[in-house]
Amino acid sequence: MKIEYTEGCVCYGLDVDGEPFNNLDHDKKIEVFDRIFEHLDEEYGLNTMLVGILQHYGEYKHIGHCDECGDNISSFTLEI
Numbered sequence: 589m590k591i592e593y594t595e596g597c598v599c600y601g602l603d604v605d606g607e608p609f610n611n612l613d614h615d616k617k618i619e620v621f622d623r624i625f626e627h628l629d630e631e632y633g634l635n636t637m638l639v640g641i642l643q644h645y646g647e648y649k650h651i652g653h654c655d656e657c658g659d660n661i662s663s664f665t666l667e668i
Contacts, residue, residue: 589623642666 594601602609646664653660
């Protein structure tokens, strides 16, 4: 299975074996994600993917600001 993402100028696309991802049926999309999960590193890959999903779809909450280091503290929550 070949997954290709193209970006830049007016060229944007996400293709699976030469077919636009949005044109795939539901079962094929699930197969793509199953295959991706097989190749992710347990420690890093799954955490990174889950954090990205939470940051994109989760409910953002600003918790506070650290006067010592200057960081803002926030959380993202997604109920599924």
